[in-house]
Amino acid sequence: AQSVTQLDSQVPVFEEAPVELRCNYSSSVSVYLFWYVQYPNQGLQLLLKYLSGSTLVKGINGFEAEFNKSQTSFHLRKPSVHISDTAEYFCAVGGGADGLTFGKGTHLIIQP
Amino acid sequence: DTAVSQTPKYLVTQMGNDKSIKCEQNLGHDTMYWYKQDSKKFLKIMFSYNNKELIINETVPNRFSPKSPDKAHLNLHINSLELGDSAVYFCASSQWGDTGNTIYFGEGSWLTVV
Secondary structure: OEEEEOOOOEEEEEOOOOEEEOOEEEEOOOOOEEEEEEOOOOOEEEEEEEOOOOOEEEOHHHOEEEEEOOOOEEEEEEOOOOHHHOEEEEEEEEOHHHOEEEOOOEEEEEEO | OOOEEEEOOEEEEOOOOOEEEEEEEOOOOOEEEEEEEOOOOOEEEEEEEEOOEEEEEOOOOOOEEEEEEEOOEEEEEEOOOOHHHOEEEEEEEEOOOOOOOOOEEOOOEEEEEO
């Protein structure tokens, strides 16, 4: 069984400030981890993924995430956010025909 | 070219009607999915097909019937629509056996039942 917990439903951040969106997972099989972003009224876009190897993963739009096996975490970070980063961010675990198990999402709100 | 395309994007219909959402992918993938996103943005898998065979059928009312005529298409038919069916439905695809099996999503179909 797999599950994902996104600890914050909403994160307000000032523009140009750093941000961290938290994600913890539980999985009994090989761990593949993903972050997706959903802009208002749009579909899901892959930000980055961890499959194996280096625990620091870089993605699009300046985002990165770090896989921490001992803490079962995969937190998403960006050193300086922009208004255009306002969106819903989803952490997910899994892959294959079983699909992905998603967290409940974190709404990132950028304040000017 | 859109990788995963679904139509219609917006659909408003009355309770009791039957409707279909179509999905096509041009990525050459052999696995396709339907996900439902509720009003609280929660995403949950409904079905997955691999090479036109049903792999996952989550606890979904049997009013929902997926149909996969070929590997590139997975349509979703909904009978006797209810108010609670209002949601965003996402089609997605991936390639079985690819490490990590990255899943690519369509733009979503916003269904409103009135």
